[in-house]
Amino acid sequence: MATRIVVPQLGNEITEAEVTEFHVAVGDTVVEGDAVATITTTKMAVEIETPENGEIASVDVEEGSIVKIGTTLCTLS
Amino acid sequence: MPKELVVDPTSTRRRTEIEFKPIPVHAYDRSLAEERKLRGDAALTEILRHMMVVREFESMIASFKATGSYRGIEYAYRGPAHLSIGQEAAAVGQAVSLEPGDQIFGSHRSHGEFIAKGMSAFAKMPKEDVADLMANHRQGRLAETVDAHLDSVGTSNAEAFLLFGLLAEIFMTQLGFNGGMGGSMHAFYAPVGAYPNNAIVGASAGLATGAALRRKLSRDGGICVANIGDGSTGCGPVMEAMNFASMAQFRQLWQAPFDGGLPVLFFFTNNFYAMGGQTSGETMGWDRLSRIGAGVNQEQMHAETVDGTDPLAVADAVARKRQLLAQRKGPALLDVECYRISGHSTTDANAYRDRDEIRLWKQHDAIELMAGKLINAGLLRDDQVEDMKADTVRTIEAVTSAAVNPNIAPPVDVGSNPTLIGKFMFNDTSQPVPSGISTFTHPKGEVAAMRALARKARNGRDEEGNLHSPLRAVTLRDGLAEAIVHHLEHDPLLIAYGEECREWGGAFGVHRGLSEVLPHNRLFNSPISEAAIVATAIGHALAGGRSLVELMYCDFIGRAGDEIFNQLAKWHSMSAGELTVPVVLRASVGSKYGAQHSQDWTGLITHIPGLKAIYPATPFDAKGLMASALSSNDPVVAFESQRLYDQVELFADRVPEEYYRIPIGEPDVKRTGEHITILTFGPSLYKAVAAADELARDGISVEIIDARSLVPFNYDPVLTSIKKTGHLLIVTEASERGSFAMTVAATASRYGFADLKSPPRVLGSPNWIVPGAEMESTYFPQAHDIIDVVAGEILPDGRNRRRGVRNWDDLALARAGL
Ligand SMILES: Cc1ncc(C[n+]2csc(CCOP(=O)(O)OP(=O)(O)O)c2C)c(N)n1
Ligand SMILES: [Mg+2]
Numbered sequence: 001m002a003t004r005i006v007v008p009q010l011g012n013e014i015t016e017a018e019v020t021e022f023h024v025a026v027g028d029t030v031v032e033g034d035a036v037a038t039i040t041t042t043k044m045a046v047e048i049e050t051p052e053n054g055e056i057a058s059v060d061v062e063e064g065s066i067v068k069i070g071t072t073l074c075t076l077s
Numbered sequence: 078m079p080k081e082l083v084v085d086p087t088s089t090r091r092r093t094e095i096e097f098k099p100i101p102v103h104a105y106d107r108s109l110a111e112e113r114k115l116r117g118d119a120a121l122t123e124i125l126r127h128m129m130v131v132r133e134f135e136s137m138i139a140s141f142k143a144t145g146s147y148r149g150i151e152y153a154y155r156g157p158a159h160l161s162i163g164q165e166a167a168a169v170g171q172a173v174s175l176e177p178g179d180q181i182f183g184s185h186r187s188h189g190e191f192i193a194k195g196m197s198a199f200a201k202m203p204k205e206d207v208a209d210l211m212a213n214h215r216q217g218r219l220a221e222t223v224d225a226h227l228d229s230v231g232t233s234n235a236e237a238f239l240l241f242g243l244l245a246e247i248f249m250t251q252l253g254f255n256g257g258m259g260g261s262m263h264a265f266y267a268p269v270g271a272y273p274n275n276a277i278v279g280a281s282a283g284l285a286t287g288a289a290l291r292r293k294l295s296r297d298g299g300i301c302v303a304n305i306g307d308g309s310t311g312c313g314p315v316m317e318a319m320n321f322a323s324m325a326q327f328r329q330l331w332q333a334p335f336d337g338g339l340p341v342l343f344f345f346t347n348n349f350y351a352m353g354g355q356t357s358g359e360t361m362g363w364d365r366l367s368r369i370g371a372g373v374n375q376e377q378m379h380a381e382t383v384d385g386t387d388p389l390a391v392a393d394a395v396a397r398k399r400q401l402l403a404q405r406k407g408p409a410l411l412d413v414e415c416y417r418i419s420g421h422s423t424t425d426a427n428a429y430r431d432r433d434e435i436r437l438w439k440q441h442d443a444i445e446l447m448a449g450k451l452i453n454a455g456l457l458r459d460d461q462v463e464d465m466k467a468d469t470v471r472t473i474e475a476v477t478s479a480a481v482n483p484n485i486a487p488p489v490d491v492g493s494n495p496t497l498i499g500k501f502m503f504n505d506t507s508q509p510v511p512s513g514i515s516t517f518t519h520p521k522g523e524v525a526a527m528r529a530l531a532r533k534a535r536n537g538r539d540e541e542g543n544l545h546s547p548l549r550a551v552t553l554r555d556g557l558a559e560a561i562v563h564h565l566e567h568d569p570l571l572i573a574y575g576e577e578c579r580e581w582g583g584a585f586g587v588h589r590g591l592s593e594v595l596p597h598n599r600l601f602n603s604p605i606s607e608a609a610i611v612a613t614a615i616g617h618a619l620a621g622g623r624s625l626v627e628l629m630y631c632d633f634i635g636r637a638g639d640e641i642f643n644q645l646a647k648w649h650s651m652s653a654g655e656l657t658v659p660v661v662l663r664a665s666v667g668s669k670y671g672a673q674h675s676q677d678w679t680g681l682i683t684h685i686p687g688l689k690a691i692y693p694a695t696p697f698d699a700k701g702l703m704a705s706a707l708s709s710n711d712p713v714v715a716f717e718s719q720r721l722y723d724q725v726e727l728f729a730d731r732v733p734e735e736y737y738r739i740p741i742g743e744p745d746v747k748r749t750g751e752h753i754t755i756l757t758f759g760p761s762l763y764k765a766v767a768a769a770d771e772l773a774r775d776g777i778s779v780e781i782i783d784a785r786s787l788v789p790f791n792y793d794p795v796l797t798s799i800k801k802t803g804h805l806l807i808v809t810e811a812s813e814r815g816s817f818a819m820t821v822a823a824t825a826s827r828y829g830f831a832d833l834k835s836p837p838r839v840l841g842s843p844n845w846i847v848p849g850a851e852m853e854s855t856y857f858p859q860a861h862d863i864i865d866v867v868a869g870e871i872l873p874d875g876r877n878r879r880r881g882v883r884n885w886d887d888l889a890l891a892r893a894g895l
Contacts, residue, residue: 043586
């Protein structure tokens with residue numbers, strides 16, 4: 001089953017964030033706690049970590065794009 | 078910057094015990110013969126004489142308070158007289174071991190420390206320097222008076238200058254060191270290191286700590302001393318200051334040459350009493366005051382209890398602590414036990430202590446003991462001691478005769494110059510635009526947050542008029558940040574700190590990225606100590622630095638109440654403008670977190686004379702006003718609405734990349750209109766704009782003025798606007814009662830009365846708690862509330878279309894305390 005890694009809720013006022021950098025590409029293996037992407041809100045930069053081990057099955061948004069809270073960044077298989 | 082200190086469970090969970098070292102109590106045991114060898118006989122004799130001068134000076138004040146005269150001189154002294162008769166050895170012992178450049182910060186009972194420090198400093202300074210200091214003090218007026226009336230009084234002109242300048246200040250006359258604006262409990266004379274006395278118990282702890290921060294950064298080798306009493310150990314701000322001074326980061330994270338402990342000595346003159354409460358045995362649990370040191374840091378603050386009735390024991394202890402501070406092992410704590418023979422003040426009935434106790438201490442009088450010691454050792458004869466006393470009395474008598482004579486020491490003439498005191502409230506000057514070489518450790522281009530900001534659009538809408546995302550356009554947060562970055566980069570005297578200010582970037586990210594280019598000594602995380610944050614910022618500024626500090630939420634102002642209201646606001650005026658306090662205190666105005674995290678407390682700040690205050694609502698204004706605040710030589714409180722941090726620019730064409738300033742105190746017309754003027758504070762601007770858009774459809778044309786600043790405040794744009802519209806509505810998120818909006822309404826009524834067609838109206842928040850996010854729209858004035866007031870009450874069009882909940886009866890609410 002694929003696991004989706006999404007943009008988390010980052011505070012009351014925050015509705016969107018910029019995907020500043022992807023640290024992984026399709027096919028990479030990741031270990032729980034690895035940073036898969038850095039996203040930036042107006043207030044801070046946050047590293048998004050994978051919640052479990054796996055392989056990156058898809059990268060769903062482009063670097064530099066602005067995405068809403070809850071958007072899928074990538075999926076694990 | 079990456080995380081520097083790792084919290085490792087293997088080491089934190091290891092079984093161990095915390096050990097304490099024994100704390101020395103009365104360890105001093107040097108013989109007089111050794112002291113003679115160490116200091117020389119002349120120095121020992123001088124110590125005795127300095128104690129006599131302090132004693133006679135205070136006896137003179139005691140005599141005025143008790144009988145209205147001293148040695149035949151009549152004078153009605155009305156002010157405070159917290160005397161330290163019996164405690165002279167503590168003051169003089171301390172002063173002999175300090176260098177002229179060391180700075181002491183006093184208490185309500187600090188005449189003795191002031192005199193002792195001044196005499197010691199003058200004696201240690203080169204004669205020419207002393208002459209220059211006197212000649213340059215306030216255009217030489219005090220020196221001329223001393224030359225004319227006190228020539229050849231005492232052992233030197235410098236002493237007459239010091240004693241006369243202090244007494245003239247205690248009597249609140251023009252020639253006093255504070256120009257008559259300070260008095261006994263606030264006297265200072267910085268050139269000898271006598272920084273202000275303080276009428277607030279324990280306040281000097283934080284000020285001295287902040288000044289020590291400046292000493293550390295300037296690396297001038299000097300130390301700072303907080304002169305406070307045993308009773309002050311019960312004050313939160315004293316504990317905060319000691320903890321702040323002991324922060325581990327000074328040793329663990331600050332890099333050479335700024336590493337190591339703060340050079341501050343907490344000198345507790347422990348006379349066993351507050352006013353009447355007994356510290357040891359009644360109001361405190363420490364038993365011996367020095368025990369406190371053991372709880373503060375690993376070095377136990379090098380705490381010691383010393384005999385404050387022996388000036389040599391005190392001098393020895395201060396010299397040893399001074400050495401530790403010079404080796405960057407501070408802070409240090411001394412518990413200096415002595416006894417106040419005089420009352421707390423002259424109205425003290427001594428109900429809290431036995432006559433026998435006073436008698437015991439009179440038999441153990443510090444001056445008699447020291448004189449006896451010197452006589453026994455053959456240093457002085459009885460008659461020489463008597464002569465010394467007689468000379469001292471003659472000096473004090475001469476100084477007193479001059480100080481009570483209005484022809485020599487003229488009173489402050491408020492009668493013929495009624496706004497004289499007002500002139501001392503603000504300095505009103507600014508530093509030039511900082512333009513020195515960059516102090517950053519890396520180019521700004523290497524910081525992701527700064528690179529991202531450089532790419533952003535400078536206005537809030539694209540060519541088609543669509544709103545930019547705050548991720549793509551300069552926001553109010555960015556405006557503040559650009560001004561702050563400029564000042565921090567180019568002004569090496571400016572430091573910034575507050576809770577979570579470094580890696581976190583401040584709770585709301587205004588400092589984001591700065592930790593990558595500024596070392597800890599320019600930007601650091603403070604403890605959660607609002608009182609210490611503000612007090613140290615003031616001390617740092619009084620000692621020549623500039624401070625930018627942050628209170629995460631303005632709701633925390635209460636935690637720093639004294640520091641903001643009595644210290645930050647008052648040192649410029651209480652020193653008649655001699656001291657400047659360039660501090661910017663940022664305070665965010667919250668929302669969504671309920672009653673203790675969402676209150677607009679601008680009214681508390683505007684009520685206190687001596688504070689400037691800004692509340693920008695747009696990125697353009699935020700950048701320009703923050704630049705002015707950081708340049709100002711006056712304290713400025715900067716309010717920032719959390720709801721506006723992500724606000725992009727909707728009014729100015731663009732937010733310039735370049736540095737610019739907007740003068741503090743100038744409201745700005747954001748939209749012109751014909752029928753009604755709406756003056757807004759902070760985020761209310763955007764509610765007013767939304768209301769105005771809707772009202773325009775009904776043919777009501779609104780002029781919108783954004784106050785931008787609160788103190789100072791130029792009424793002209795408001796009065797000019799009223800001339801045209803005839804109606805004024807003021808919208809604020811502060812609770813209405815006692816708000817600054819109410820002040821503006823009253824003043825506008827008075828000066829705009831002839832032009833007004835309806836009474837000015839304030840639409841603020843009700844006089845109850847800020848509710849949770851779910852109910853906020855019923856609390857903070859919304860666009861529909863503004864429309865209800867404008868179209869329903871001020872310019873009624875007969876249509877009932879009320880949408881807000883505010884149809885309450887204000888008079889009935891007022892009767893109920895609401
Ligand atoms: C914050 C504050 N609380 C109370 C007072 C009133 N007050 C003035 S002096 C004093 C006693 C202070 O005791 P201590 O610190 O031991 O100094 P001492 O008077 O013994 O020199 C008090 C309670 C004050 N000035 N400031
Ligand atoms: Mg006391």
